[in-house]
Amino acid sequence: MSQNLETTYNPKEIEPRLYDKWLKGKYFHPEPDLSKKPFTTVMPPPNITGRLHMGHALDNTIQDIIIRYKRMQGFDTLWVPGTDHAAISTEVKVTNALKEEGIDKKELGREKFLERTWKWKEEYAGAIEDQLKKLGVSCDWDRERFTMDEGCSKAVEEVFFHLYDKGYMYRGSRIINWCPVCKTSLSDAEVEHEDQDGHFWHIKYPIAGTEDFLEIATTRPETMLGDTAVAVHPDDERYAKYVGKKAILPLVNKEIPIIADSYVDMEFGTGAVKITPAHDPNDFEVGKRHDLEEINIMNDDATINENGGIYAGLDRYKARERIVKDLEEQGLLVKIEPHMHSVGVHDRCHTTVEPLIKQQWFVKMDEMAKPAIDAIEKGELRFVPERFTKIYLHWLYNIKDWCVSRQIWWGHRIPAYYCENCGELIVAKKTPEVCPKCGCKHFTQDEDTLDTWFSSALWPFSTLGWPVETEDLKYYYPTNVLVTGYDIIFFWVIRMVFSGYEQTGVAPFDTVVIHGLVRDELGRKMSKSLGNGVDPLDMIDQFGADALRMFLVQGNAAGNDIRFSDKGLIACRNFANKVWNASRFIIMNLDNADLNTGTDSRTADTKYEDTEPDSHISENALALEKLSDIDAWIISASNNLVREVTDNMEKFEMGIALQKIYDFIWDEFCDWYIELAKYRIYHADEDKESAAAALSTLRSVLAKALKLLHPFLPFISEAIYEKLVPKDESLMITKWPQYSEKLSFPESEDVLEHLKEIVRGIRNIRRDMNVPVGRKATVTVVSKDKALCEALRAIEVNAHALCQANAFVIVENEPENPDDLVALAVKDAVIYMPLAELVDFEQEIARLSKEEERLTKEIGRAKGMLSNEQFLNKAPADKVQAERDKLASYETMLTQIKEELDKWKKKL
């Protein structure tokens, strides 16, 4: 069969048009409205280093779902988009791009390099914006920001001055992480630890004036060129006699002190440690305690410098080889052991970092960490899911000062100047006129720029205008929710929180919604080197933005990783198609009805959709129409759905909320309600009012479902809604439905359940007895339940399609010739089908026996529970009663089954 295009939803035609419509309607753009409550979120700014990946798609989908939901709830919603300059990453990219053109960065010079990088920024920020638009995000593009734009730069400066004045920003010579490839310092957070196979070299250090040696063990023999002591534990009796003496540093032939320090672990290695204060953070601390000399033996590219004597000029690893060889030749190498150890690498380029002593700018963290810690206890900040609170607190409790200066060009330049004459440091907005110390008029600005996270830390308020007290800042700040991945809690979330408290006195948001990573089909991280990345735009192109969005949130609990699969994506696309077709059916029939009655049913209000307290809904309105039990059921079910979805949205359980909508639309609405309503619609001439009630219900319930669906699948829901309710407005600004007691009809739900079981029962009898599909049978249902009988009429009129019946009879009394009939008890009803029209006895006996077994088992279980004194005494009354009811109904059914079985066995 060839595909009929009209019957398949085609997102490509619809999505761009609707996004334009939204933009033109300015629906994403709010102005502070004091009559409303604000709801604000800021977008984690994507780096301008390249295209968006699945992680961005996930992050922004979640934000869009939240923001669309809140917008429909009537909040004045603001979502601020933007991009991040991504200092080191971008500098590396641009440098490489230049290199390919044969241009050397250094030769090009700072100014020209920055010009070039700004061009890069324009290009990539634009591409990112386009990509986000394809995803359907409803952020306010009029307020789009960039971490290096004028306002954000102003904020950065302001914060720098503030911290400097307070003494929280200081310049100091300390041991820092150095990337020899990027040639810049790094913060601790930018260093990743990797376990590597290494070696443990045992080396003899002769003790001056004796024949003795101290045997030390090291993983980095090349650093011995910078050794300024050997340390042992103060309680170590093996070495006590040497403490205070001198060791002779091999190769260098220099005397260094033997000191005692409790940092040394007696159990580990030989218990004697070489101390290299300039190239190891621990040794640095030991050095400070013992006032040791710090000898830097490395250049910025990790080659050995002039302090390394004959090894000068060698790369650190080359030097290691030579040193080991030389030690061996001198008989000072005792042994080499294999040793696993953890090595710090730069998270951007994976180069092994080198601890070096450098003059850098630091932010003092201990005081600023305090309010960020208290925020949790005071309830001013919470994580969803909650378990991430621990990670957050753990980092804060162990926080160290933040090295914020970077030796690169792309970034916010540090506003510090040095007097060219006396070196006096002046922190100021502009180049100072005169040195207050020496009167000199010549200054040099600090060459360094700030860590990229320094500006992102201010993002929630810098984007709203801070430090200027703008209307936006007053109204929209503090923001409400922040959505981000767990991998960036340290880098970003924590720094925003303490910056928010320090600069604005409040937490920058109250809720942090954490999501996981998108992995590939095999559970691996998506990465460039593996080549397993999936481009979200490709997926949107193939399946539509709605399908991608749906895939990213469905069936996933908050904070858990997601495994990408195109099969999952196809299932989501199929759902979109299902919604499309159900809607097509409804709209088509509404149109037909209009033709028949001469009215336009679509412009009428959707009666059961808008359930605001003062709306037109009333008992009266319901009574006026010929609503059947089935209509009442779907209205009631959709009403319950509203409550469930809203509850889950409030908890940020978006996966569950979507699942409920999915189940409702597909299983309840399409598979049952629409099927049951068909006959009434097709036979409108027989009963106009009934058809009208069905159509009205279809339209109302669909409209409600579309609203609930909209935050998740904004395009298709809007596309259908504009056809269903052709008013000049957008679904995205309609009211979020509310649960209403008036639309709750629990009895109808029971009736429906019963009815479903009857239909399934009939289908099952047919199947078990191998009745050919073409063969119709007469079905008789016996029941004294009035409501059920009424509801059964829906089947009666449509029995041919629903259960292949050529006749469907509902009666109160048992049939006179039960022996000639197959019977199936379903609660208070019994289904009879004539034996002559069916066939297989054995199948029927098998079916009944299976049922008998099941019921017997259930009765046993229920009886067990009910004979348990403890259960009767301790369980809540309704649970006990529920169990009694179950037992009674099982027993009735079992009796009937047994009679049936006897009957069939006799026939055999």
Next chain:
RNA sequence: GGGGAUGUAGCUCAGCCGGUUAGAGCGCCUGCCUCACAUGCAGGAGGUCUGCGGUUCAAGUCCGCACAUGCCCACCA
């Protein structure tokens, strides 16, 4: 070394406050081109909820231990 996560159908995953017969999608099997949809419809098979112990009238759910697999943090040379 510390912290946390995960373990449920063949696969990928849901499962709220402990309480009907543990669910979905995909895959598989059977039958259907039924006038919204074959991106569909009606059915079916498939589960010792990792294991052990505990709390409870009642445990996939809460607690403890064990095992397995990811992850994050950490200065052991």
